[in-house]
Amino acid sequence: MRKYWAGLAVVVATMAGCGLGGPDSATGPGAAAPVASAGGQVKGKVSLQTWALKPKFTEYVQGVIDGFEKKYPGTEVAWLDQPAEGYSDKVLTQAAGGTLPDVVNLPPDFAVPLIRQGLLLDVAQADPALATEYVPGALAAYAYPGVQGTFGYPWYLNTDVNYWNTELLTKHGLDPEKPPATLDELITQARTMKERSGGKVYLMSRRPELGDLTNAGVPIMSPDGARFTFNTPEAVALLDRYRDAFKEGLLPRDVLTDTYAGNAKLFNEGTVAWTTGGGNYITSLATDNPTLAPKVVPSPAMGTPPLYVQGLSIPKQTKNAPAALALARWVTSAENQAAFAHLVNIFPSTKSSANDPFFSKSDGTSSGDAKVIAFESLARAKVLEPVQVTEAMKKLVRQQFALAISGDVTSKEALDAAVAKCDELLKN
Amino acid sequence: MLAITVSPFLWQLSTSLKSLQEDIYTGTPGLLPSRPTLSNYAEVAETIPVWSYAVNSLIVAAIVVAGNAAGATAAGFALAKLRFRGAKLLLGLFLATLVLPGEVTIVSQYVTVRSLGLADTLLGVALPGAIGMLNVLLMRTAFQAIPPEMDEAAIIDGATTWQRLRHIGLPNVRGMLSVVTIFAFIGAWDDFLWPLIVLTDPDNYTLTVGLQYLNGTFSANPRLIAAGTMISFLPIVIVFAALQRFFFKGVEEGAIKG
Amino acid sequence: MRHHRWFTPWVLVAPAAVWLFMFSVWPSINTVVLAFTDAKPLGGGHFTGLANFRRVLDDDQLVDALVNSIVFMLVCLPLLTVLPLLIAILVEKKLPGITFFRTAFYTPVVASAVVVALIWGWLLDDRGLVNGFAQWLGWVSGPVPFLTDRWLLLFSAISLTVWKGLGYYMIIYLSALGNVRRELHEAAAVDGAGPVRRFLSVTVPGVRNTMLLVSVLVSVSALRVFSELYVLSNGTGGPGGRDMSLVMLIQLYSRGFTGHLGYASALSLVLLAVTIGPMLALLRLNRKAA
Numbered sequence: 001m002r003k004y005w006a007g008l009a010v011v012v013a014t015m016a017g018c019g020l021g022g023p024d025s026a027t028g029p030g031a032a033a034p035v036a037s038a039g040g041q042v043k044g045k046v047s048l049q050t051w052a053l054k055p056k057f058t059e060y061v062q063g064v065i066d067g068f069e070k071k072y073p074g075t076e077v078a079w080l081d082q083p084a085e086g087y088s089d090k091v092l093t094q095a096a097g098g099t100l101p102d103v104v105n106l107p108p109d110f111a112v113p114l115i116r117q118g119l120l121l122d123v124a125q126a127d128p129a130l131a132t133e134y135v136p137g138a139l140a141a142y143a144y145p146g147v148q149g150t151f152g153y154p155w156y157l158n159t160d161v162n163y164w165n166t167e168l169l170t171k172h173g174l175d176p177e178k179p180p181a182t183l184d185e186l187i188t189q190a191r192t193m194k195e196r197s198g199g200k201v202y203l204m205s206r207r208p209e210l211g212d213l214t215n216a217g218v219p220i221m222s223p224d225g226a227r228f229t230f231n232t233p234e235a236v237a238l239l240d241r242y243r244d245a246f247k248e249g250l251l252p253r254d255v256l257t258d259t260y261a262g263n264a265k266l267f268n269e270g271t272v273a274w275t276t277g278g279g280n281y282i283t284s285l286a287t288d289n290p291t292l293a294p295k296v297v298p299s300p301a302m303g304t305p306p307l308y309v310q311g312l313s314i315p316k317q318t319k320n321a322p323a324a325l326a327l328a329r330w331v332t333s334a335e336n337q338a339a340f341a342h343l344v345n346i347f348p349s350t351k352s353s354a355n356d357p358f359f360s361k362s363d364g365t366s367s368g369d370a371k372v373i374a375f376e377s378l379a380r381a382k383v384l385e386p387v388q389v390t391e392a393m394k395k396l397v398r399q400q401f402a403l404a405i406s407g408d409v410t411s412k413e414a415l416d417a418a419v420a421k422c423d424e425l426l427k428n
Numbered sequence: 429m430l431a432i433t434v435s436p437f438l439w440q441l442s443t444s445l446k447s448l449q450e451d452i453y454t455g456t457p458g459l460l461p462s463r464p465t466l467s468n469y470a471e472v473a474e475t476i477p478v479w480s481y482a483v484n485s486l487i488v489a490a491i492v493v494a495g496n497a498a499g500a501t502a503a504g505f506a507l508a509k510l511r512f513r514g515a516k517l518l519l520g521l522f523l524a525t526l527v528l529p530g531e532v533t534i535v536s537q538y539v540t541v542r543s544l545g546l547a548d549t550l551l552g553v554a555l556p557g558a559i560g561m562l563n564v565l566l567m568r569t570a571f572q573a574i575p576p577e578m579d580e581a582a583i584i585d586g587a588t589t590w591q592r593l594r595h596i597g598l599p600n601v602r603g604m605l606s607v608v609t610i611f612a613f614i615g616a617w618d619d620f621l622w623p624l625i626v627l628t629d630p631d632n633y634t635l636t637v638g639l640q641y642l643n644g645t646f647s648a649n650p651r652l653i654a655a656g657t658m659i660s661f662l663p664i665v666i667v668f669a670a671l672q673r674f675f676f677k678g679v680e681e682g683a684i685k686g
Numbered sequence: 687m688r689h690h691r692w693f694t695p696w697v698l699v700a701p702a703a704v705w706l707f708m709f710s711v712w713p714s715i716n717t718v719v720l721a722f723t724d725a726k727p728l729g730g731g732h733f734t735g736l737a738n739f740r741r742v743l744d745d746d747q748l749v750d751a752l753v754n755s756i757v758f759m760l761v762c763l764p765l766l767t768v769l770p771l772l773i774a775i776l777v778e779k780k781l782p783g784i785t786f787f788r789t790a791f792y793t794p795v796v797a798s799a800v801v802v803a804l805i806w807g808w809l810l811d812d813r814g815l816v817n818g819f820a821q822w823l824g825w826v827s828g829p830v831p832f833l834t835d836r837w838l839l840l841f842s843a844i845s846l847t848v849w850k851g852l853g854y855y856m857i858i859y860l861s862a863l864g865n866v867r868r869e870l871h872e873a874a875a876v877d878g879a880g881p882v883r884r885f886l887s888v889t890v891p892g893v894r895n896t897m898l899l900v901s902v903l904v905s906v907s908a909l910r911v912f913s914e915l916y917v918l919s920n921g922t923g924g925p926g927g928r929d930m931s932l933v934m935l936i937q938l939y940s941r942g943f944t945g946h947l948g949y950a951s952a953l954s955l956v957l958l959a960v961t962i963g964p965m966l967a968l969l970r971l972n973r974k975a976a
Contacts (some may be wrong), residue, residue, distance in 0.1 A: 030647045047560070054641050083640030088619055090559065091943075093535060099628070119728070253812050254833075257922045258920055289451040390942065391941065392942070392944045392946075395922070408926065425946065449722070511695075512695040518699060524907050525711075526902070527958055563707075572895050607860075668792065669785075672785070
């Protein structure tokens with residue numbers, strides 16, 4: 001799963017700029033096509049766009065599509081799979097140019113701006129059964145405060161799990177059976193590790209983000225979503241703890257400029273003994289660093305685990321709404337999602353999957369344990385950052401937090417500056 | 429110095445040759461694969477249609493190279509050697525494009541290409557880069573370096589503009605022309621974001637876009653990505669090796685030819 | 687006195703001029719218009735007068751970005767105007783194995799940003815080669831924060847730029863050196879001029895136009911530096927974003943679904959304003975020298 005979210009960082013990393021509303025981009029809520037309903041006949045051509053599933057899941061997706069065409073004779077599905085990198089730019093130009101496919105895989109942070117522009121179909125209105133079949137947390141990710149409706153069929157879910165390098169823990173006097181479960185324990189054990197390894201190996205390598213503030217009980221935004229409020233004394237206290245830990249040498253200096261994927265890189269190198277990742281992390285680690293993978297054990301995330309959602313949305317402009325709705329529903333159906341989850345450690349968004357023993361029983365491997373931990377975490381998982389938080393805001397927050405941790409400004413100053421910048425972006 | 433220069437490629441090459449049993453991201457990366465294998469290359473070729481993507485890339489690159497070789501040479505010659513009204517203004521505009529901010533313009537370019545009916549075509553991918561403003565300036569500089577006396581002699585002999593370009597201009601700018609060709613080729617070959625935006629049908633994808641399929645959602649094998657990078661790097665090496673003779677030849681022969 | 691029909695030059699420049707207007711001038715006019723609006727990639731676009739420019743004046747990150755860009759230019763301009771010329775002269779010699787060296791200098795130009803970032807990360811981070819070497823020699827007691835200190839990060843990015851630029855500008859110089867007439871060199875050698883003398887009195891005047899072009903290109907691209915700072919700071923622009931360049935700032939605001947295109951366009955105009963200055967200065971310098 002990490003790959004997926006790291007993909008966002010890659011998107012930002014591409015060189016060329018983007019934007020400039022051309023004549024086509026002024027498709028406001030008023031300009032939308034008449035709302036289609038699910039009532040029509042399901043037939044004809046319909047297009048489906050997925051994100052980076054080829055070639056590994058070509059067979060699976062093709063199987064799902066074949067099943068759909070068989071169930072609804074007379075339909076013809078055109079499947080487009082887009083590469084991981086540049087997906088946000090691709091979707092953006094498709095939206096601006098009015099060329100979005102009939103069914104599009106959009107993570108919530110891509111969907112929200114399209115919802116605000118009134119470009120997506122309210123699937124809850126078109127399909128009343130939605131609320132009874134999918135888990136509420138996932139549905140909530142496809143709503144926007146102040147806009148009536150749900151704008152996507154939730155697809156697969158994931159969360160973060162802690163991963164520990166047992167070899168490094170044991171070597172430096174820590175017990176892999178008792179990994180830290182709170183920030184206090186983490187800092188204590190990090191100190192042990194620093195002292196035993198002579199500062200060569202670290203336990204902590206993550207800078208706090210907005211989600212950590214949510215976990216510390218800090219309200220990120222005012223209840224009406226009109227302004228940011230995370231410059232509270234609790235937030236100051238949290239940043240101060242990280243600043244002191246950094247000063248003590250418990251975190252590598254890389255945290256000041258690292259992205260979300262940064263600690264995974266240090267973990268892969270064996271410089272750091274702890275990282276967080278999705279339920280499938282060990283599987284991907286087995287490809288990258290095969291000798292490291294067997295030494296890794298999972299444990300539940302500290303605090304409330306984050307909820308990551310993927311979903312399928314339908315643009316209002318679709319020419320074949322009945323088939324699009326049927327296809328989105330088919331792809332996200334409990335059985336098709338369950339089949340997907342058997343191929344890779346992701347989790348279905350359908351309520352009926354909760355009782356599937358496959359997810360609650362480990363096969364005894366670390367990867368199987370991670371799957372079970374992730375599945376159990378999902379029951380408690382929440383989206384930790386408000387949907388209003390954009391990429392630009394995240395980056396500005398990251399910069400200010402790094403400045404606070406480096407000790408160049410006080411935590412209060414950094415938080416005030418971050419709130420001011422986020423407010424400015426929210427307003428304009 | 430040289431070691432740093434080539435190290436990215438050695439590392440990439442070594443990664444692409446590593447077998448699945450070998451770690452890639454370690455603190456002290458081993459440069460030599462312990463059990464070198466070519467299977468990563470085979471797997472790349474199996475996973476994605478490398479050949480047809482490469483052909484698409486070649487088509488785009490060929491259009492861009494041809495466009496630049498012809499368009500930039502013609503314009504560069506006119507700006508350097510012919511006197512006409514508005515030449516100064518035009519030159520100023522070409523120079524200005526170097527400082528004009530292009531960061532915010534990609535969507536408007538897409539709208540232009542789409543309104544020409546070229547969305548999802550290789551021609552649409554090639555079009556914006558088919559005459560590079562920088563290349564016009566490079567060619568102008570090259571033509572300017574030809575001593576005016578040679579032109580005057582030709583004019584006295586009654587040479588037409590075409591003959592001057594053909595017999596005096598071109599032979600003396602071969603070096604710069606090959607530079608322009610290389611830059612244009614590399615630019616077109618390596619471009620990622622623009623072809624991704626213009627193209628819809630995966631059959632039309634260029635190699636850089638298509639290779640991204642190796643970087644899948646739940647599956648990114650760095651060995652395959654490295655192998656893909658080496659494959660896409662090869663044509664650049666070939667073009668460079670083929671053309672570098674030209675500008676070094678110019679250097680070795682030394683004198684301006686009349 | 688003209689020796690061609692009036693339309694001949696126009697026929698020759700027409701294609702390039704069409705491209706110029708379609709793909710450069712027109713989008714730029716758009717940018718200027720956008721700077722006075724609150725445009726977003728989707729929707730927006732209402733006229734907001736000078737609001738964006740007032741925001742520009744209040745933006746404390748812009749000051750850092752301007753300082754960074756100017757330092758970048760001041761260091762890169764002399765280095766990248768002169769060093770590639772010297773290397774070009776070096777590799778134009780016909781020596782065994784020279785092709786390898788020529789190609790080697792060119793490889794960084796075509797290296798992907800990701801790979802470059804990896805390599806330079808290994809070189810410069812706390813556990814990297816440079817720090818390891820310096821500590822082994824006993825020059826420093828702890829690792830030098832090449833990638834996290836405001837100024838060290840900037841100079842690391844400058845080194846990376848120079849490293850990448852050497853090959854690129856070397857090629858441009860090589861093609862120009864071909865036009866320097868050998869007789870002049872020989873004549874100067876007969877007159878007893880040493881290599882330095884010959885370089886200054888024969889080579890430099892011979893490639894003067896190219897040097898001018900290169901210096902313009904170097905200063906423009908230094909002011910517009912993006913990827914070097916971006917990759918070395920993992921896209922974060924350093925603690926507090928103090929190592930962001932102007933283009934990084936423009937990217938930060940313009941990218942993605944919620945991009946603030948209006949504000950980014952206003953920042954682009956600031957960039958335009960600071961780039962025009964050095965360009966005009968270089969052109970004037972050239973006219974004086976001519």
